[in-house]
Amino acid sequence: MDGIMQQIAEHKGCGTSGGSGKASCGSSAGSGDLPTEIWEKVKNHPCYSEEAHHHYARMHVAVAPACNIQCNYCNRKYDCANESRPGVVSEKLSPEQAAKKVLAVASTIPQMTVLGIAGPGDPLANPEKTFKTFELISRTAPDIKLCLSTNGLALPDHVDTIAGFNVDHVTITINMVDPEIGARIYPWVFWKHKRYTGVEAAKLLTDRQLQGLEMLTERGILCKVNSVMIPGVNDRHLIEVNKAVKSRGAFLHNIMPLISAAEHGTVFGLTGQRGPSAQELKALQDSCEGEMNMMRHCRQCRADAVGLLGEDRSAEFTTDKIMAMEVDYDLEGRKAYQEKVEEERVAKVAAKQEELKILAGESSDIKLLIAVATKGSGLINEHFGHAKEFQVYELSTAGAKFVGHRRVDLYCQGGYGDEDSLETVIRAINDCHAVFVAKIGGCPKNDLIKAGIEPVDQFAHEFIEKSAIAWFKAYLDKVNAGEIVHEIRGDAEIRQGALINAA
Ligand code: CLF
Ligand code: SF4
Numbered sequence: 001m002d003g004i005m006q007q008i009a010e011h012k013g014c015g016t017s018g019g020s021g022k023a024s025c026g027s028s029a030g031s032g033d034l035p036t037e038i039w040e041k042v043k044n045h046p047c048y049s050e051e052a053h054h055h056y057a058r059m060h061v062a063v064a065p066a067c068n069i070q071c072n073y074c075n076r077k078y079d080c081a082n083e084s085r086p087g088v089v090s091e092k093l094s095p096e097q098a099a100k101k102v103l104a105v106a107s108t109i110p111q112m113t114v115l116g117i118a119g120p121g122d123p124l125a126n127p128e129k130t131f132k133t134f135e136l137i138s139r140t141a142p143d144i145k146l147c148l149s150t151n152g153l154a155l156p157d158h159v160d161t162i163a164g165f166n167v168d169h170v171t172i173t174i175n176m177v178d179p180e181i182g183a184r185i186y187p188w189v190f191w192k193h194k195r196y197t198g199v200e201a202a203k204l205l206t207d208r209q210l211q212g213l214e215m216l217t218e219r220g221i222l223c224k225v226n227s228v229m230i231p232g233v234n235d236r237h238l239i240e241v242n243k244a245v246k247s248r249g250a251f252l253h254n255i256m257p258l259i260s261a262a263e264h265g266t267v268f269g270l271t272g273q274r275g276p277s278a279q280e281l282k283a284l285q286d287s288c289e290g291e292m293n294m295m296r297h298c299r300q301c302r303a304d305a306v307g308l309l310g311e312d313r314s315a316e317f318t319t320d321k322i323m324a325m326e327v328d329y330d331l332e333g334r335k336a337y338q339e340k341v342e343e344e345r346v347a348k349v350a351a352k353q354e355e356l357k358i359l360a361g362e363s364s365d366i367k368l369l370i371a372v373a374t375k376g377s378g379l380i381n382e383h384f385g386h387a388k389e390f391q392v393y394e395l396s397t398a399g400a401k402f403v404g405h406r407r408v409d410l411y412c413q414g415g416y417g418d419e420d421s422l423e424t425v426i427r428a429i430n431d432c433h434a435v436f437v438a439k440i441g442g443c444p445k446n447d448l449i450k451a452g453i454e455p456v457d458q459f460a461h462e463f464i465e466k467s468a469i470a471w472f473k474a475y476l477d478k479v480n481a482g483e484i485v486h487e488i489r490g491d492a493e494i495r496q497g498a499l500i501n502a503a
Helices: 003-010 036-042 095-108 127-140 155-164 198-218 238-247 278-289 319-324 331-359 419-428 442-450 464-480 497-502
Strands: 057-060 112-117 145-150 169-173 188-191 194-197 222-229 252-257 306-308 368-372 389-396 399-407 432-436 454-456
Touching (some): 057 095, 095 112, 095 319, 112 127, 127 155, 155 198, 169 198, 188 198, 198 238, 222 238, 238 252, 238 278, 331 399, 331 464, 368 464, 389 464, 399 464, 442 454
Parallel strands (some): 057 112, 112 145, 145 169, 169 222, 222 252, 432 454
Antiparallel strands (some): 057 306, 188 194, 368 389, 389 399
């Protein structure tokens, strides 16, 4: 492993925005504790930097329909679960249509910085379409980063081509390094015109995945490993996976919850295999964090997703619409916009650092979670009733650290509140002590208070971390004064069924 890759492997903190005093990848200080060339690669990639994901968008083009393996959490009718929610892909695109779509989106969303190919099958099981798309885009939109997500089976055969197209971000989904466990996840793989099953299939897959990872990191390509957490199958084993990928130079590990519902028609869905709870997922991510950088802001997006992570603007860019659009690819305009975004980031981090000073000298062991309604830019700028997800931060005397998100049903149904939705919202953020919102109505406010979750609207349109730190300091003061007793909250639910409706 060369020096840079060694530094990558040893770096911890990407995907965190912790106030420990140690700069994370998302630090506005620029490189933080990363080598400059790595910082340049991650600073505006919304998946590789938690801090960047509040400001920068990505898009996927669904040019890769075929797959060369079968995962028990996948149904071919739906998007690849490696990188997508199990919603139907609206349209498959030719490379030419994909290139036009990228220009159309880049002209409309100047903070869209990354083009990913993530399905709906496996990009490297469709190498011609995948690389043709990259070729067209690198010619017409040179400022856009190219990104790829694969199951890894065909990866070793394509590493040189990937490097040749300057694709400097590759994700490999690695769910096991033990073929016995793999045989419970993968019924078959198809390689060199032959179908393999059982342990033999899983052995072939894990060998090829790890070989591909090593080949990429040797070439200085940043690699992220996605793992699906399947309770009772690979949950404990993912600690071993984490060590295996770290030792091969992976930059980031993204442990995602299994999405499993009978209506998805997957093997796991039909056999009743459950996904993890919010606290089970967090505990596993926490236990791996000492080993390497953990991603916690993944939205398990569709293979045709467009926009900030957590928002979906794909309906604005259907093939009909993009073919009719006048595209004005204004490179200078995009740069100017992104410079403004950078100024906003600097202001946000400066505000957080300033506020952190009020926690200096505090010695409490209290750690708690809060949920935040946000539309992006690191601000508390969403109404409770309009939130489709809440971002979750862990507060401690070290500051505010992003630890995940919870997707929810919309509470506001056009003028009235839906009580059933409110119950699901409360279940999704039940492990949080407070929910920060730009605005909230009287009814949900009372129900939240009854559930032990404090609705906080006094920081509307202010920066999240700065506000969270100020609220936490006041909370500690009240505990210290005996005005309130700190209580541990319970677990929360990761919503399963609703993902299918997002198609
Ligand atoms: Fe797409 Fe994946 Fe690239 Fe990101 S997504 S190919 S690295 S640009 Fe990101 Fe979406 Fe999670 Fe993937 S949030 S599913 S990690
Ligand atoms: Fe489905 Fe992706 Fe697995 Fe292929 S690699 S079976 S498309 S989840």
